[in-house]
Amino acid sequence: MRRASVVIVGAGVMGASVAYHLAARGWRDVLIVDRSDGPGRGSTGVATGGFRAQYATAINVWLSLLAREKFSRFRDEIGVDPGYLPAGYLWLAQTRAELDILRAGLKVQQAEGLHEATEVGVEDIGLITPSVLRDDVVGATFCPTDGFIAPLQVLNGYLAAALRAGAGVEWQTAVTGLIRDEGGRIVAVETSSGRISTEAVVNAAGAWAAELAGHAGVSLPVTPLRRQIAVTVPCTLLPPTTPMTIFAGDGFHFRARDGRVLLLWPAPGVSGKPFDVSVDRE
Numbered sequence: 001m002r003r004a005s006v007v008i009v010g011a012g013v014m015g016a017s018v019a020y021h022l023a024a025r026g027w028r029d030v031l032i033v034d035r036s037d038g039p040g041r042g043s044t045g046v047a048t049g050g051f052r053a054q055y056a057t058a059i060n061v062w063l064s065l066l067a068r069e070k071f072s073r074f075r076d077e078i079g080v081d082p083g084y085l086p087a088g089y090l091w092l093a094q095t096r097a098e099l100d101i102l103r104a105g106l107k108v109q110q111a112e113g114l115h116e117a118t119e120v121g122v123e124d125i126g127l128i129t130p131s132v133l134r135d136d137v138v139g140a141t142f143c144p145t146d147g148f149i150a151p152l153q154v155l156n157g158y159l160a161a162a163l164r165a166g167a168g169v170e171w172q173t174a175v176t177g178l179i180r181d182e183g184g185r186i187v188a189v190e191t192s193s194g195r196i197s198t199e200a201v202v203n204a205a206g207a208w209a210a211e212l213a214g215h216a217g218v219s220l221p222v223t224p225l226r227r228q229i230a231v232t233v234p235c236t237l238l239p240p241t242t243p244m245t246i247f248a249g250d251g252f253h254f255r256a257r258d259g260r261v262l263l264l265w266p267a268p269g270v271s272g273k274p275f276d277v278s279v280d281r282e
């Protein structure tokens with residue numbers, strides 16, 4: 001039977017980051033397994049690339065501030081440009097209730113040290129981006145240090161750095177079971193290419209994390225959030241520095257990327273089909 005000190009299930013940005021950080025701290029025989037045939041086949045490869053610290057809970061603000069600090073030294077540490085572009089995030093409220101929610105979030109952000117996040121008046125929105133019709137907007141918040149990153153560059157950077165530090169990766173290897181000893185401790189993973197004994201397993205299976213945890217009898221409250229994305233033809237309507245612009249009410253948001261505009265909308269999945277990735281043309 002093969003052996004690894006730790007098996008990381010999932011080679012998305014989370015699994016690659018964990019592998020790099022463990023290997024860089026001296027862990028030997030770190031192994032990432034992924035059922036897909038290469039990097040970026042999960043959520044990381046289709047992400048919009050928005051990066052923000054404008055969250056409504058303290059822990060999310062902290063995590064983003066830590067991530068921002070990491071991005072500032074990513075090139076030196078990992079050798080790859082993470083593509084951090086501080087174009088800002090602009091949240092738009094169309095009702096007083098939505099504005100109250102944005103203001104409550106601002107209080108949390110300010111308390112956690114994100115002082116550059118501020119409320120902006122409707123008249124100032126045009127100065128930030130001229131692309132929003134302001135007739136039915138009652139207020140907004142803006143954070144200029146939010147913006148964009150390049151998810152695949154971050155993933156590929158971490159993966160290459162993990163391999164350089166001695167970690168291994170196996171593609172087309174699906175984890176189908178987690179083997180426990182009598183005390184309940186996981187001692188091996190069952191995969192499509194055989195059993196691997198291990199001292200520890202990291203669940204980095206992203207949207208599929210609950211299914212994986214189920215193999216160890218653990219119920220994990222992770223569910224996928226379906227999104228619809230419309231990509232325009234190449235155009236110069238919006239400069240690449242246009243902030244990520246989000247309507248707080250229904251979550252509709254847009255950004256400019258690679259000379260096109262992405263129009264995005266979180267859309268509930270068809271009931272009973274949480275992993276449905278079909279396009280709803282309507």
Ligand SMILES: Cc1cc2nc3c(=O)[nH]c(=O)nc-3n(C[C@H](O)[C@H](O)[C@H](O)COP(=O)(O)OP(=O)(O)OC[C@H]3O[C@@H](n4cnc5c(N)ncnc54)[C@H](O)[C@@H]3O)c2cc1C
Pocket residue numbers: 009010011012013014015033034035036040041042043044045046047048049050051173174175176204205206207208209212227229
């Ligand atoms: C359309 C879209 C837009 C998004 N936009 C943004 C954004 O703008 N900003 C932002 O911060 N986040 C965004 N996200 C979320 C972000 O992409 C994810 O949070 C992040 O990529 C998750 O990384 P991960 O490594 O956890 O998962 P993933 O990248 O999905 O990697 C999980 C991996 O686990 C593997 N796996 C699963 N189960 C098994 C198994 N049993 N055996 C072996 N391998 C397995 C999969 O093959 C996959 O490669 C977006 C997501 C989507 C879908």
